[in-house]
Amino acid sequence: MKSPTFPSFKDFHGPSFQKQKIPFAWPSMLAYVVPHRMRRKLRSQLRSRQSPASSLASLEKSWSSKDTIRALRAHRWSYYDGQYILLMLIGIFCLCIIEHPGPLVKTLIATALTISLLLPITRQFFLPFLPIASWLVLFYACR
Secondary structure (H helix, E strand, O other): OOOOOOHHHHHHOOOOOOOOOOOOHHHHHHHHHHHHHHHHHOOOOOOOOOHHHHHHHHOOOOOOOOHHHHHHHHOOOOOOHHHHHHHHHHHHHHHOOOOOOOOHHHHHHHHHHHHHHHHHHHHHHHHHHHHHHHHHHHHHHOO
């Protein structure tokens, strides 16, 4: 039985090396799944044909927390930034319920994380690492 939703190459007759019109294609599905802003950014990155080595040159090498505050002021906030509020709440909750390390160690951990997020040279690693770290701390807190 043939499925009209997912056609295969056997469903079309004619020259085999000719481009066929498929009624249901993946790019049309991506329009519903991936937001327009992200698709546009991805297209521009693919079309620019910059080498991966050029992204190494764009890494921040500053140790000044003023650069982080300046970047926060210039940041355009969106709904996706709400994940950091959720991660902060999970982190505070987990640090409150963990029993084994004392309050001094928990304070040192929270201070180290805050400092690592304030410095631009460490922020570019620790900000994407926050969801993983929060999952690890939550897993540890559930013992």
